[in-house]
């Protein structure tokens with residue numbers, strides 16, 4: 001194959017929309033892997049990309065193919081041919097999108113797919129679980145310590161809560177109607193922002209730890225201002241095959257669980273984004289090329 005179908009937009013910002021495009025399949029260079037995409041999860045970041053609220057490390061190249069998460073089969077390059085893998089595309093650096101029939105990625109982004117999950121389930125792991133895993137490492141809690149996760153019904157929050165429990169951490173998961181008691185826990189992970197971020201921050205004891213995945217919605221004390229000896233830290237998910245291996249092992253051990261709300265054909269990617277934008281979705285939306 002020399003070309004592939006993708007869903008892409010020719011511009012970003014208000015009114016931008018995904019349409020089918022045909023693009024060249026890039027042959028892998030040294031250290032890269034060509035993956036035939038079997039499933040690609042939809043993330044909040046993809047919405048931000050198309051809306052023009054997203055920052056890439058390099059100047060944006062158009063057409064933009066969104067998509068952070070893939071599960072698929074290795075077709076060529078620096079990996080066992082035919083292997084089932086999952087990967088984060090690391091879009092902010094690579095500008096390689098998963099809303100495609102093929103992706104070419106650095107081998108360091110990949111992990112062997114979990115044996116107990118199908119393609120659609122496996123595709124929901126990379127970005128959300130990498131973010132959760134990195135956040136927990138930043139929090140660096142010991143077993144027996146207490147952690148608030150303020151959006152534990154969402155993708156990142158759910159994985160974070162599950163991974164924390166697996167580390168022996170005692171996890172509180174307030175929903176929209178409950179507020180954790182002030183200064184009652186050792187740490188908090190914010191995946192919501194706004195007033196919920198403030199409530200989660202307030203729940204942390206003096207000198208405790210606090211990480212946010214949504215810095216743009218940070219509120220307490222202004223831009224990342226330390227208060228009461230708590231230094232807010234930002235988690236920024238990075239592709240990391242070794243970390244993804246640990247996540248796969250956690251999935252295979254049943255320590256983290258996946259929830260798929262709905263699957264879409266690749267050509268229905270715009271519908272999937274619209275459903276995510278509308279809110280209220282429980283579980284991941286996944287595209288199947």
Ligand SMILES: NC(=O)c1ccc[n+]([C@@H]2O[C@H](COP(=O)([O-])OP(=O)(O)OC[C@H]3O[C@@H](n4cnc5c(N)ncnc54)[C@H](OP(=O)(O)O)[C@@H]3O)[C@@H](O)[C@H]2O)c1
Nearest residue numbers: 044131151152153154155156157191192213214235236237
């Ligand atoms: N920094 C990074 O590297 C990184 C990586 C991945 C994601 N993120 C960001 O992290 C956030 C969560 O991502 P996700 O994939 O977990 O999203 P998600 O699956 O859509 O979950 C969002 C969560 O936020 C809650 N929420 C949303 N709006 C709310 C509101 N107005 N009031 C209270 N709760 C609200 C939801 O609560 P309900 O369950 O009650 O609806 C849900 O638990 C997103 O902003 C995403 O962009 C950052």
